[in-house]
Amino acid sequence: MSNLRELPIVETAAAGVVPCCAPLAREPLTAPDAERLAVMFKALGDPVRLRLFSMVASHEGGEACVCDIQDVGVSQPTVSHHLKKLRDAGLVTSERRGTWVFYKVVPEVMATLSGLLGQKV
Numbered sequence: 001m002s003n004l005r006e007l008p009i010v011e012t013a014a015a016g017v018v019p020c021c022a023p024l025a026r027e028p029l030t031a032p033d034a035e036r037l038a039v040m041f042k043a044l045g046d047p048v049r050l051r052l053f054s055m056v057a058s059h060e061g062g063e064a065c066v067c068d069i070q071d072v073g074v075s076q077p078t079v080s081h082h083l084k085k086l087r088d089a090g091l092v093t094s095e096r097r098g099t100w101v102f103y104k105v106v107p108e109v110m111a112t113l114s115g116l117l118g119q120k121v
Helices: 029-043 045-057 076-088 107-116
Strands: 010-012 017-020 063-064 094-098 099-103
Touching: 010 076, 029 045, 029 076, 029 107, 045 063, 045 076, 045 099, 076 099, 099 107
Parallel strands: none
Antiparallel strands: 010 017, 063 099, 094 099
């Protein structure tokens, strides 16, 4: 299935990053947007992945070393597996620095999720 990176995102200088889609309560999703967003929600549907995503998003500076977010009740290889799933879904990016990998939430993803689940206007 396609990666989230294909989800159309609109950026404006004044407002920063804004979601591509209207809130769910305002208008229906298109089939392609629903397919791409389902990949994100499927990745976040696992409690361990949701915790890891939250740990990365809330970490100081918005970036976390894998060494700082391993304590989620599963083994280190399982943490790596879940982080790969988040990366494959386009929710986080990663960068290797020496022996450690640092993860960062994709800013457009946060704007898309926030806007999509927003109130009806």
